Structure formats: structure tokens, C-alpha cells
Amino acid sequence: MATDVEEWKAEVYGTDIREHVERFAEEGWASIPDEERDAWFERFKWYGLYHQRAGQESYFMMRIGTPGGVLEPGQLRVVGEVAKEYATGPVSNPEFGDAWADFTTRQSIQLHWIKVEDIVDVWDELESAGLSTVQACGDSWRNIVSCPVAGKDANEHVDALATVHEFQREFKENDRYRNMPRKWKVAVTGCREGCGQGDINDLAFEPASKDGVDGYNVRVGGGLARNEPRLARDIDVFVPHERAAAVADGMSALFEEYGNREDRYSARIKFLVDEWGAEKVRRVLEEEFVDFELQSAGEGFRESYSYNAGRDGDGHDDHVGVHSQADGTNYVGLNVLVGRMGVDDVLELADLADEYGSGEVRLTQRQNVVVTDVPDEDLDDLLAADLLDDYEPDPSPFMRGSIACTGTEFCSLSIVETKNRMVRYARHLRDTVSLPDEVEDFHVHLSGCTASCAQPQIADVSLRGMKTRKDGEPVEAFDLGLGGGLGENPRFADWVGERIPADEVPGAIANLVETYEREREGAETFRDFVERHDESDLEDLVEPEETSYEDPMMHNTKRTWYPYAEDDDMAASPAPTDGDGVPLDAATGDDSAPADD
Amino acid sequence: MKVNAYTTLDLVDCRVRTADDEAAGLGVANATSARENPEHVRLRFEADGQPEGVAAHVDELELDPEQARALAADLESHAAKVEAARSGEHGD
Numbered sequence: 001m002a003t004d005v006e007e008w009k010a011e012v013y014g015t016d017i018r019e020h021v022e023r024f025a026e027e028g029w030a031s032i033p034d035e036e037r038d039a040w041f042e043r044f045k046w047y048g049l050y051h052q053r054a055g056q057e058s059y060f061m062m063r064i065g066t067p068g069g070v071l072e073p074g075q076l077r078v079v080g081e082v083a084k085e086y087a088t089g090p091v092s093n094p095e096f097g098d099a100w101a102d103f104t105t106r107q108s109i110q111l112h113w114i115k116v117e118d119i120v121d122v123w124d125e126l127e128s129a130g131l132s133t134v135q136a137c138g139d140s141w142r143n144i145v146s147c148p149v150a151g152k153d154a155n156e157h158v159d160a161l162a163t164v165h166e167f168q169r170e171f172k173e174n175d176r177y178r179n180m181p182r183k184w185k186v187a188v189t190g191c192r193e194g195c196g197q198g199d200i201n202d203l204a205f206e207p208a209s210k211d212g213v214d215g216y217n218v219r220v221g222g223g224l225a226r227n228e229p230r231l232a233r234d235i236d237v238f239v240p241h242e243r244a245a246a247v248a249d250g251m252s253a254l255f256e257e258y259g260n261r262e263d264r265y266s267a268r269i270k271f272l273v274d275e276w277g278a279e280k281v282r283r284v285l286e287e288e289f290v291d292f293e294l295q296s297a298g299e300g301f302r303e304s305y306s307y308n309a310g311r312d313g314d315g316h317d318d319h320v321g322v323h324s325q326a327d328g329t330n331y332v333g334l335n336v337l338v339g340r341m342g343v344d345d346v347l348e349l350a351d352l353a354d355e356y357g358s359g360e361v362r363l364t365q366r367q368n369v370v371v372t373d374v375p376d377e378d379l380d381d382l383l384a385a386d387l388l389d390d391y392e393p394d395p396s397p398f399m400r401g402s403i404a405c406t407g408t409e410f411c412s413l414s415i416v417e418t419k420n421r422m423v424r425y426a427r428h429l430r431d432t433v434s435l436p437d438e439v440e441d442f443h444v445h446l447s448g449c450t451a452s453c454a455q456p457q458i459a460d461v462s463l464r465g466m467k468t469r470k471d472g473e474p475v476e477a478f479d480l481g482l483g484g485g486l487g488e489n490p491r492f493a494d495w496v497g498e499r500i501p502a503d504e505v506p507g508a509i510a511n512l513v514e515t516y517e518r519e520r521e522g523a524e525t526f527r528d529f530v531e532r533h534d535e536s537d538l539e540d541l542v543e544p545e546e547t548s549y550e551d552p553m554m555h556n557t558k559r560t561w562y563p564y565a566e567d568d569d570m571a572a573s574p575a576p577t578d579g580d581g582v583p584l585d586a587a588t589g590d591d592s593a594p595a596d597d
Numbered sequence: 598m599k600v601n602a603y604t605t606l607d608l609v610d611c612r613v614r615t616a617d618d619e620a621a622g623l624g625v626a627n628a629t630s631a632r633e634n635p636e637h638v639r640l641r642f643e644a645d646g647q648p649e650g651v652a653a654h655v656d657e658l659e660l661d662p663e664q665a666r667a668l669a670a671d672l673e674s675h676a677a678k679v680e681a682a683r684s685g686e687h688g689d
């Protein structure tokens with residue numbers, strides 16, 4: 001028998017959802033019947049809307065998908081304007097103010113505190129700029145990720161952006177794949193550095209050549225979730241650039257046909273690949289889902305992959321800094337700590353991109369932004385702009401390497417505070433811990449639960465939310481992993497430190513760095529250093545310790561209605577509220593109105 | 598085990614014993630049933646630390662509804678007993 005979610009999807013799904021959202025927007029939050037909320041919120045995900053967690057009822061997170069992370073000239077400004085007008089909650093965030101935009105690990109944008117009453121207005125503004133929230137969440141083709149500088153990079157092998165645009169047209173702006181068994185994450189890489197991160201996606205196109213033809217090798221079945229991470233498996237297929245869509249189509253159809261709809265838990269292609277093996281995936285793809293003979297894999301570039309790799313070498317680990325484009329101009333990568341940018345800064349960035357570049361801005365999978373098309377003669381002026389004091393092109397490794405997911409601030413699955421904590425960690429580490437001079441990259445990825453949205457398993461230091469007891473009291477804590485990274489030989493971290501109280505994590509990292517500095521051999525990177533040790537040695541290297549770092553969020557933030565509210569008690573929540581943010585008093589019924597109305 | 602805000606106990610004191618050794622520490626416990634057509638209640642437990650010679654593992658009970666209720670009832674009654682004893686200690 002099909003699951004609830006499958007039944008809800010069978011009733012109303014895809015673009016049919018829109019007219020209902022329009023009705024709810026018109027009639028207000030209270031018009032969504034209580035007993036239908038679960039079903040509607042599940043369907044809303046297809047349109048990029050997630051209902052926020054308990055204590056924040058009637059507020060939504062909205063995800064805007066930007067294919068390949070590309071924001072065309074003018075689009076970032078609209079994002080900033082929409083965020084400023086609509087993405088404000090009842091209480092501000094102490095680090096980021098009243099409104100902000102989140103740039104995510106899948107090159108998307110997330111806004112919070114959106115009211116159902118405003119959704120249609122927000123869509124109108126976004127759509128007028130060519131932006132879309134369609135299929136940003138839910139069981140569908142998710143935002144297609146790629147090298148953020150595809151089509152610009154001086155050393156690119158194939159133009160991944162052309163492929164991304166083709167996929168976008170064929171599979172997202174099209175009802176064919178509007179209803180998959182589960183989410184479907186696709187990555188297209190065209191460069192020699194591996195910055196599409198295909199290894200952790202359901203379907204990966206990797207740059208390759210065969211018999212003088214440029215195109216992609218195909219890998220299938222990667223992903224980080226459920227505490228069962230998998231690397232995408234090589235299915236020994238090369239496809240020419242212009243035929244990539246036929247293979248993407250075939251793999252999507254294969255997943256649609258054989259993906260397990262009975263059990264959402266196992267309905268990811270990674271488990272199908274486990275079960276079948278790569279050879280059978282290839283055979284079934286060829287026999288049933290494409291109408292040409294598949295070629296065996298071509299010559300790829302994996303040995304030069306440097307992105308998020310933690311190895312020594314020429315390629316870059318991220319896109320921060322000034323780099324040359326093929327057309328003689330430059331792109332400038334700016335570090336956005338934990339991917340969150342206050343709205344005024346977003347608008348200022350849009351101005352700078354207009355003034356010194358083409359107006360285009362791109363988002364990376366490391367939660368950073370890239371201003372493209374900056375001519376040599378404008379570089380110094382851009383680099384001298386005040387905004388770059390906060391979003392640096394040349395930051396401390398700890399600032400640059402930090403990634404954090406949403407956490408207890410908005411996410412119902414989280415057991416710890418994440419983004420603001422990672423901001424505090426990064427600043428503390430920058431100010432108190434020194435790395436060897438030539439080390440530019442030190443990645444710390446922090447996730448609030450095992451869903452792994454911050455990609456913790458592929459960092460130098462992996463942090464995953466937990467609980468522990470300290471001085472008798474339950475406190476927020478982290479499991480700590482070491483040894484993860486992508487590159488030619490990707491590996492997931494081993495979880496070698498358990499339940500470290502959140503206020504002792506910076507001390508644990510400082511001690512790790514100190515040991516590394518003392519014991520490294522030559523120019524060994526941290527990842528190489530870690531790989532030289534076995535698991536029990538690594539356990540001994542993890543020495544949690546209190547330091548001058550103080551953590552104001554040690555208590556159980558998942559039980560607050562909002563961790564940063566002065567009165568954070570669940571009972572003090574103003575939610576649900578009406579379209580103007582006025583609490584709807586459940587006791588007086590749905591049609592209650594402010595007294596002066 | 599996956600651990601998130603829906604996990605029943607993300608923090609529980611526990612002890613794992615073998616004939617020769619014992620590890621005391623913290624663990625995770627979760628009571629669930631399959632999302633669709635559940636056939637039994639699943640009670641899972643995983644300890645952080647293990648005694649000598651025991652590999653990291655998860656223990657799982659498959660309880661039919663009657664067994665789950667029997668367990669819940671016993672837990673309730675012992676919880677009441679412990680609470681009563683505690684209030685006796687402190688209240689005077």
C-alpha cells in the first residue's frame with residue numbers, strides 16, 4: 001500500500017497546488033483546516049515552502065532555487081527587496097538583525113518567517129525577476145547544482161552551465177518529473193577541480209573525454225542523510241555533452257520506476273544502487289531507459305579534484321578570492337560566514353555587482369557568493385568597498401571554512417543551535433588559534449542532526465548535534481568527526497569524539513590544531529595528517545576543554561519557541577499570527593480580530 | 598542510530614555489562630513504528646561506549662502492541678514509585 005505522502009500527492013500535486021495556495025493566501029492562515037495541515041504542508045514543499053517548527057506556526061521557510069547558483073543581473077536585488085519586506089519575524093536574530101537571506105549548500109536561497117498571506121505577493125515579485133521556488137523542496141528534481149563559475153572559469157573542460165540550463169528546461173520547467181518517489185539531487189561538474197560535489201548527489205555528471213569528444217562520466221547514488229552516507233558509484237558510462245539530457249532522463253525514469261515508494265525511508269537511489277550494484281544499474285538503464293548504446297567511461301579529471309579536498313596542490317578548495325575568467329575579466333569570491341547575509345548587505349552586494357561587474361552574482365556549495373565579470377581596472381575599487389570588510393575575499397581559514405545548517409532556530413529536526421553558534425566558534429578560533437602560515441583552508445561543518453544538511457562528513461572537523469550531561473545538567477553537545485573530504489579519493493569522516501559539550505568544542509579544535517602543528521610531517525595538510533592515524537589514535541587526539549569561549553545557548557534550545565527571544569519559553573510564542581503578525585488567539589476562534597478592527 | 602528532535606531519548610544514562618567487564622556512560626533510545634502499515638513497536642537502544650570485546654551495535658526490541666503496553670505500564674508504575682520516593686526524600 002502507498003504511504004500517506006503518496007496518497008496526498010496523488011490527490012493534488014505539482015502546479016495544481018498553486019491555486020490552493022492562492023486561496024489560502026487570500027483567506028489567511030486560519031482557512032487551512034487543522035486536520036488537513038499535514039497534507040497541505042507536504043504538498044507546499046513542491047513549491048519551495050516549509051512550515052517552520054513548533055512554536056512558529058503560520059510562518060514558512062521559502063526556498064528559491066537558483067540553477068547552478070547563478071543569479072542573473074538584477075535578481076539578487078529582488079531577493080534582497082523581498083527579504084526586507086516579507087522575511088521578518090516577531091523577534092530579531094542577535095547576529096543578523098530583522099531580515100536576511102541564507103545561501104545554502106545546494107546553491108539555493110532560503111528566506112524565513114514568510115506568512116501564508118504574503119506568499120503570492122512574494123511569488124509575483126520573484127517571478128517578475130525570473131526567479132522561482134518551484135520544486136525547491138519535496139519529491140522532485142531539486143535545485144541542480146554545478147560549478148558556481150561554470151561558463152566563466154579559465155580552466156573549464158566542458159560548459160556545465162549549458163547542461164544545467166538544458167536540464168532545467170527539460171526536467172524542472174516541465175511536469176514530466178514533478179512527482180518522484182523521493183527528492184532527486186543532481187550535480188553537473190565541468191571544471192577540473194570537482195566543485196560540483198557530484199560524489200554526494202543522487203546523480204552526478206563529471207567532466208570527461210572519450211575519443212576526442214568532450215562530455216561527462218556518470219556516477220549514481222551518493223548522499224549524506226540518515227547516518228548512512230554513500231559516495232556516488234561509477235556506473236562506467238560516458239556521455240557526450242549534447243546527449244547528457246538523455247542519460248539524465250533515463251536515470252530519472254529508472255528511479256521513478258524502481259525507487260521504493262512503499263517505504264519513504266529507503267526510497268533513495270543510493271539504496272537501490274546498494275541493492276543492485278553499479279553493473280545492474282547500467283544494464284537496466286541501457287535496456288529500458290535510453291534508446292542508444294551506452295559508451296564505457298571516458299578519461300576524467302578526478303586526480304586533479306581539489307574542491308573541499310583538504311589536499312596540498314594547485315587547485316582551489318573553494319571559490320573565495322580573486323580568480324581569472326576565460327574572457328580576461330575576473331571573479332571575486334566573498335566569504336559569507338554560515339551563508340547568512342543581512343538584507344542591507346544583500347542590497348549593497350547587488351549594487352557592487354552592478355557597479356564593478358555585470359550585475360551577476362553566483363552562489364557556491366560552500367555557502368559563499370561570487371561576483372563575476374569584474375574587469376582588471378575595477379578590481380581595486382571593488383576590493384576596497386566597505387562591504388568586503390565583513391565578507392572578505394581573503395578571510396581567516398576558520399571563517400572561510402565554516403558551514404552550518406539551520407538548526408533549532410527554525411528546523412523541527414534539530415537538537416542544537418547551529419548558525420549563530422558556528423559564527424561564535426569561527427570568530428573565537430580566528431582570534432585565538434593559529435594555523436601554520438601556509439594553511440589557507442580548514443573546514444569545519446556543523447549540522448544540527450543526522451540529516452547532514454551542512455555536509456558535515458566531508459570536512460576537516462565534522463560536527464553533528466547531540467546532547468550530553470555536564471555538571472549534572474543536560475546540555476547541547478556535538479559528536480566530532482575527522483578524516484572527511486572530497487577530491488580524487490573522497491572519504492567520510494569517522495566519528496571519533498562523542499557528546500562533547502558545546503562550550504568545549506573550540507577547545508577540542510584548538511588542541512587538535514596544536515597537535516597537528518607540532519606533529520605534522522613537512523607541508524602535510526590536516527587531512528593528510530589525520531589519515532596517517534588510525535581510529536583509536538584519533539580518539540586520543542580529541543581533547544575537549546573549556547577555554548575563554550563562552551556559550552550562551554547550552555540549554556535545550558529545541559524546547560524554546562525561538563532561541564533568541566527574551567522570553568523563549570514555548571508558552572510565550574506569539575504564533576500562530578495573522579497576516580500582520582498579530583497573534584491569533586486560539587481560544588476566541590478563527591475569526592478573532594484585533595480589538596480596534 | 599539517527600538522532601534528531603523526534604528521538605525519544607537523546608541522552609540516557611546506561612550500562613553495558615558482560616561477564617568480565619562493564620561500560621557505564623550515555624546512550625540513545627528511541628521508540629518508533631513504521632510510518633506505513635506498522636506491524637510492531639520498535640524499541641531501539643545504542644550505547645556510546647562498550648565493554649572490552651564488544652563492538653559498537655544497536656539493540657532492537659520488536660514489541661507487539663500488548664507487549665508495548667505491558668512495558669509502558671511497568672515503566673509508569675516504577676516512575677511513580679521513584680517519584681514518590683524522591684518527594685519523600687525532599688519533602689518534610
Ligand code: HEM
Nearest residue numbers: 103104105106224225226404405406411412451452453454
Ligand atoms: C524540516 C526539515 C528540514 C529542513 C528545515 C532542512 C533544511 C535544509 C537546509 C537549510 C539545507 C541547506 C543547508 C544550508 O546550506 O544551509 C538542506 C540541505 C540538505 N538537506 Fe535538509 N532540511 C530538512 C530535512 C532534511 C531531511 C529529513 C534530510 C534527510 C533525509 C535532509 C537532508 C539534507 C541534506 C543531505 C542536505 C545537504 C546536502 C545535499 O544537498 O545533498 N534534510 N536542508
Ligand code: SF4
Nearest residue numbers: 405411414448449453
Ligand atoms: S541537518 Fe538536521 S538540523 Fe540541520 S537543517 Fe538539516 S534537518 Fe535541520
